[in-house]
Amino acid sequence: MGANMARRLKDCGYQVTAVFDLNKTIAGELAEEIGATSCLNLPEVTRLADVIITVVTDDKAMDKVFAARGNSLLKGAKGKIFVNCATIAPKTHVKVEARAKKVGAASIEACMASSITQARQGTLYLMCGGDKKAFQRIKPILSKLSASMHYIGKAGSAAEVKALVNMVMNINTAGLAEGLGLGAALGHDLNMLREVFSQTGANSRVLETDGEDMQIRDHDCYFSSAHAAKDSGIALDLGKSKKLNLPLAAATKGQYDKMVKLGLGELDKSGVAELTFKGRGPKKKAAKKKR
Numbered sequence: 041m042g043a044n045m046a047r048r049l050k051d052c053g054y055q056v057t058a059v060f061d062l063n064k065t066i067a068g069e070l071a072e073e074i075g076a077t078s079c080l081n082l083p084e085v086t087r088l089a090d091v092i093i094t095v096v097t098d099d100k101a102m103d104k105v106f107a108a109r110g111n112s113l114l115k116g117a118k119g120k121i122f123v124n125c126a127t128i129a130p131k132t133h134v135k136v137e138a139r140a141k142k143v144g145a146a147s148i149e150a151c152m153a154s155s156i157t158q159a160r161q162g163t164l165y166l167m168c169g170g171d172k173k174a175f176q177r178i179k180p181i182l183s184k185l186s187a188s189m190h191y192i193g194k195a196g197s198a199a200e201v202k203a204l205v206n207m208v209m210n211i212n213t214a215g216l217a218e219g220l221g222l223g224a225a226l227g228h229d230l231n232m233l234r235e236v237f238s239q240t241g242a243n244s245r246v247l248e249t250d251g252e253d254m255q256i257r258d259h260d261c262y263f264s265s266a267h268a269a270k271d272s273g274i275a276l277d278l279g280k281s282k283k284l285n286l287p288l289a290a291a292t293k294g295q296y297d298k299m300v301k302l303g304l305g306e307l308d309k310s311g312v313a314e315l316t317f318k319g320r321g322p323k324k325k326a327a328k329k330k331r
Contacts, residue, residue: 041155042094045125045185046059048161048162048184050075054181056074057077058084082113083116085113091120091122091178092120093122095125097126098128098270099128106122106139114139114140114143114145118143118145120146122136122140122147123149123182124149125149125151127203127206127270127274130197130278133198133199134195137170146170148171148195149168149169149170149196150167150168151169152164152165153166153202159185162186163187165188166185166188167201168192169196170198172191199274200278203271206268206271206272207275210272210289210293212245213250213268214292216237220251220255220313220317221317224317225317234247234252250310253310257320259308259311261308264309265299265304265305265307265308265309266306269293295312298315299314303322304321
């Protein structure tokens, strides 16, 4: 996601001065492609750029790159703007904003409801939160990355909405996998079934993006099952904080947790169909006979 966002901004005439990734080979290749510096540490990124966009894996990674001291993006960050795009817990965005303000920087969240292709095309849907003045300053750049964006409110609020988006998306994906899996077991033609779904109450966005992939077992990763498990967990934690029971979200997380446990976490979220179609999924090892 981050690499394609960098390419898009380069195409739009912005000078992308620095890139950083733990995978130095990938970072080096991207830097050479777009004429940037592949930085050896995080403070170097902050030194070279006025606006720093982050796309990290989880809360632990976010906390590390915005550490209060040491190898951190916050070192020498006075006057800089951070745009944080990962799907992480709202409280982590709040914590990062507080740390940024302490050193004279600004931090906003720009949560993405799209995938790799949209990042490259500049058609992401962005849910933004944090200091509104900082958002207005950064909006021209964000407009080059997105087809549409919505300012939600204070820090953490956009992350809450993104968690809800992914919770519902994951539930829909798991439900579609069960519907198609059952249809296949009953002997129905799945091309026909997907067409019927598209014209009835069974229709959904994931039918369009994942339905055929589930049918033909094409699970090239655009949004991993491991990330689906993580994001459903964020929503469940929010539900617990409000003393709400979310049984569908819990069941869906259970499915994606199972994907991870079976070693299928790097498959696209459509790979949940491997758990619902008869004859699919990892083969069970035959039990050893006792002698």
